[in-house]
Amino acid sequence: MTGKRKLKCLLILSFCGLLFFGRDAVAQDYVQVYEFPKIEPELTMTSGYGFVFDSGSRRAGKFRYLKDSPTIGVELVAFPIPHRIHFEVDFLNKNDYFVDARYAYKDIILSRWLNNTVYHNLDNITLFDLNSATASPGVDVRDVGSNYWLRMEQNKVFLRLKTPDFPFHVYITGRIVDKRGTVQKRFLGGSGYFNDEVRISQKRDINWDTRDVTVGVNSHLGPLEVDFSHIEKRFDANSDWVMTEAYTATTSTPVRAAGTYPHSLVPDTESSTNTLKVHTTYTGRLAASLTLSKSEHDNRVSGTTTDFLTAAGDLRWMPVTKLTFTFKYRHKDKDVANPSTLQDGYYGLSTNPTSFTGIRPSISLKSDTFSGNMRLRLMKGFTLHSGYTYKKTDRTNAALWDVSPSTTENTFHCSADIKVHKKVKLKGKYKYRHTDSPAYNTQPEDTHEGRVSLALTPTERFMAFFSYDFMRGDSDNIVLVVDSIATGGRDVESNRVFGNLTFIFGDKLALNTGYGYLQSSVEQGHAYGLTAPTQIIYPDVIYDDKAHNISASVDYSPVENVDLKAGINYTQSEGEFSPDNFSVASLSKIEVRETVYTASARIGLPHKWDLGFRYELIDLDNLMENPQNPTYSDGEVHFLLVSLSKKW
Amino acid sequence: MAKRFFILLSVALAVLSLALAGCESLKRAEPIVPVKEYEKMIAGRFDANYVGTGNCLKACHFHDKIRQDFEASTMGAQMSGRTGMPIVDCESCHGPGSLAIEGLTEEGVKADAREGKQTECDYDTFIDIENLPAPALSLICLKCHTANATFNLHNWNAGSHAVNDVSCSDCHKVHAGPDLVVKPRDTFQMCYGCHLDVKAEFSLPNHHPVPEGKITCVDCHDTHSTTEDELLRMDSIKATCTQCHAEKEGPFVFEHAGQTEECISCHHQHGSVNSYMLVQSEPFLCLQCHTGHPHNTGVTFDAEQKAASYTRCTDCHTSIHGTDIPSPGGGGRFIQ
Secondary structure, X not given: OOHHHHHHHHHHHHHHHHHHHHHHHHHXXXXXXXXXXXXXOEEEEEEXXXXXXXXXXXXXXXXXOOXXXXXXXXXXXXXXXXXXXXXXXXXXXXXXXXXXXXXXXXOOEXXXXXXXXXXXXXXXXXXXXXXXXXXXXXXXXXXXXXXXXXXXXXXXXXXXXXXXXXXXXXXXXXXXEEEEEEEEEEEEEEEEEOOEEEEEEEEEEEEEEEEEEEEEEEEEEOOEEEEEEEEEEEEEOOOOOOEEEEEOOOOOOOOOOOEEEEEOOOOOEEEEEEEEEEEEEEOOXXXXXXXXXXXXXXXXXXXXXXXXXXXXXXXXXXXXXXXXXXXXXXXXXXXXXXXXXXXXXXXXXXXXXXXXXXXXXXXXXXXXXXXXXXXXXXXXXXXXXXXXXXXXXXXXXXXXXXXXXXXXXXXXXXXXXXXXXXXXXXXXXXXXXXXXOOOOOOOOOEEEEEEEEEEEEEEOOEEXXXXXXXXEEXXXXXXXXXXXXXXXXXXXXXXXXXXXXXXXXXXXXXXXXXXXXXXXXXXXXXXXXXXXXXXXXXXXXXXXXXXXXXXXXXXXXOOOOEEEEEEEEXXXXXXXXXXOOOOOHHHXXXXXXXXXXXXEEEEXXXXXXXXXXXXXXXXXXXXXXXXOOHHHOOEEEEEEEEEEEEEO | OHHHHHHHHHHHHHHHHHHHHHHHHHHHOOOOOOOHHHHHHHHOOOOOOOOHHHHHHXXXXXXXXXXXXXXXXXXXXXXXXXXXXXXXXXXXXXXXXXXXXXXXOHHHHHHHHHOOOOOOOOHHHOOOHHHOOHHHHHHHHHHHHOOOOOXXXXXXXHOXXXXXXXXXXXXXXXXXXXXXXXXXXXXXXXXXXXXXXXHHHOOOOEEOOOOOOOOOXXXXXXXXXXXXXXXXXXXXXXXXXXXOXXXXXXXXXXXXXXXXXXXXXXXXXXXXXXXXXXXXXXXXXXXXXXXXXXXXXXXXXXXXXXXXXXXXXXXXXXXXXXXXXXXXXXXXXXXX
């Protein structure tokens, strides 16, 4: 058959296909049009006033804007079918509000706008001058009494359009993160050498924007579903992108002349990503998905680039409902290209001598991960899971960074879910991982992890849950950078206990209590100084932290239209670093107690009016008062909200 | 030129035909190849017939609120034949209802109602949803949603929620109202139901503002599963963190090797005892991989220098996430 004939045949077949399927599409016009029910819209409007009283450390109200403010709330849910509208606004103050607006028309238009803000009271850490008689190391505190804060506003929009009568979608998502505020910047001044060090703290105004836009399409291609998307992301540090400081001359080699040089540069960056997703399913028993993603990241200040390639494949096979196998493959390739040298005059810096601006090539990575999991329901109420994962990571330029060029991980896990009785569920889980040549000391060579949990529901009015988690990890011999100093073995340990009890008394009263204990520790050797005889190694230095969290809440409805709630959340946490023979322990110890009390009431009034009260007390108690760092002093915040709402 | 046009046109038409074929198989709601057990699980009993929601609820108004909510939901909107989408109604999930209403008459139901009784259907003939294993329960939803260009379910089947027997209805309360979407600020309470350890981590003195309702679990995690471990929303841990902390993303001329792979080498993502959500306090954190500055030698460091150097390493190594500016001693020491 000639090429022309082949083309003609293909065309005819295609048109036949269209005609065949188009016939059914025409037949659909005879389907009876459904009459949607009439649903009355619901509108709730709330107005109130929030009072804030704070004393001591602003850390107590770290995520609150500590000013009184009127409050407004609106919630609208309307279904003038085929339109569907949801609108929710919660305005607490000018730095704390939330918007969720959704609109849909049939299944043709789906849209959403989400807005939320985070206000963060930041620490002003005091640099403490231990000995003002000596010039180096000295301190230069330029921000005494400054209050630091950060406000992050996040806007997310989503719009999806679908072709009528056919599942072809075009969608666009956008995300804008706007960070503004005044933050503390601590940095090293002087010459930067040990004989001329000045620790400096000062204000820095920030105005950073992150914007990303995703445009994508997806549809069916026969038994396959395909999605393609393109993402553009851009970060702008705007006007305050770099700071400068008058540095003194360095006297050691390489020599840098005295002068004003930049520091704390925040570069503008941009990235673009293309992603292709394909998936298919065969009766639900066999499901497969494939993802290919390629991404390019650029630093618009220095020209450094990073390319990412990600490939992911998933396969699930359920030969019978009792047995499921899942297989996954992941490939990641990160290729970093930083310039080999900086140009002379780069931000006022001289490249003479070149060793001053010598650049160590960054580490690039390639990793491949294979995993397989099995789920077997041996009998009703008894399910077993097990799985194995193999991961290999290869690094370039590893020798320059004193890290392993290749790391291999083998992980095995198994778990059992047992329904001992209709009202008693028991779960057990164990995971073991062996890592050959970890790149960083923080990754143990051998890790054992486990969890046991018990859930009890003896009656519908009482529920209990208990669990214990553990992790043990060790490495035989860790090596510190630089100069490959061996400091012996490293052990890590973690223990966690959780419990939760829920009591329901009749229809009016419910009580919930919870307890959590978290502990983790690391034991390893530390080294100071690079070479003998000045080098000192302290073996078996211990870091340990632990926290107890107790919570209780009660919901009470004494009469119809009256809801009362109260709760307490108490957390005591401590962390300690205990180096033998080295007296900086007190600087590294932390012990904090934080108690949050909450109480709220809602009283229903005639004609769908509601009166609401909400009170919150946050009590921060620093148990390790440190005169060298008054930031972590005690603090209290009281928040009272009184509101009136009307529902239509 | 003409040949190229014909090739392009043919390919376009072939793709369109395939696409329509895919859509048609959807409309018929038939498995590609029938598998008995699968069909039974989804359809319930083969000896029952579909009677339609109208017949199910014709005389019994007990489920009217559920019906109304459902019909106002996204799935309900697809009940219109004009959408060309699968007809989603009560029987789509509960199975065919002819046996359940067998023997019932409108008059009989009304008579019961006059006596204050609710006429019950034979519920045993429906799919036993309450006792279905999680994967089967999810399949009731997935029979449409994996074949409906619902791309947030792209990785669901091999994801950790599905593998660990979490089903769709654990999070989406289909009968709770017309709105199947969990409100963003309510998600953490829902997630805490299973993840008590995470709840405790968010109670630690330094945490992301999730309990305060300022950010949500789904800002970082996609509960429907992704290509990443821990259901991370983005392609890597770093990409997830730099959604908000983009100033630390880079790439930089001088990179911190540890940050090349994981932010969580140094930070705990939910909460920590330590400032800046560090997994250990400074200087211990840094001294796990790095040799400390010399001290106690009688030559270089005195007590003050020790204290200054070992309070917070990042007071001096201020650009620890990476920088484009060389340090006073040359190269990247993250001092500038």
